[in-house]
Amino acid sequence: MSGTIRRPNKRKLKADINVVPYIDVMLVLLIIFMVTAPLLTLGVDVDLPKSNAKSxxxxxxxxxxxxxxxxxxxxxxxxxxxxxxxxETLSTKVSAMVKQNDKDKLQVYIAGDGRANYQPVMDAMNILQKAGVEKVSLISQPEKGKQ
Incomplete structure (x- = not known):
């Protein structure tokens, strides 16, 4: 009696993965991201200066x-x-110059080092604005060979 016993109702295991629900979820997420992505741009439109600036x-x-x-x-x-x-000294000196001169005739330039962070240049512009300067220009050097 050493024979094997067969079971007639044994089910074969299914080794497939049903990917249809995953595809449905992926398509729903894709549609959600496509609709919300344009709403997430919170940037500010900036008109960058042209490269052929004249002195x-x-x-x-x-x-x-x-x-x-x-x-x-x-x-x-x-x-x-x-x-x-x-x-503080910059603010007091420039405000005194603004009071002595006409606001439109006073020319104020900021020369920022190329290796400097942007924040100190912005701080200098804020100081000048609080001192009463209406127009501030930035100084740059022309590229070599493009004068």
Whole structure:
């Protein structure tokens, strides 16, 4: 009696994965992301400057605020010496110049170091705006060979 016993109702295991529900879920998520993606852009439209900028003609000596790569501020007034200033000193000196001169005739330039972070340059612009300067220009050097 050493024979094998067969079971007639033994079911064969199914080794397939039903992927239809996964495809349905994937398509629903795809539609949701396609609808919500345009709504997530919270950026601000920026009109970037053109690369062929021309130099400006100045009739009077401008006020130049320089920002070095460490964020230190320097002030040059009417082709004089460059002097290191703090934010408070810069604000008081420039506001005094604004009161003495016509707002439209006072030319103020910011020369930011190319290796400097953007924040110190923005801080200098905010200081000048609070001092009463309406127009601030940025100084750059032309690329070599494109003058």
């Amino acid at each position: 400006t003609n100045t009739t009077s000596d401008p006020v130049v605020v320089q920002v070095d790569e460490r964020g230190n501020l320097f002030l040059t007034v009417r082709a004089g010496k460059k002097e290191a200033v703090t934010a």
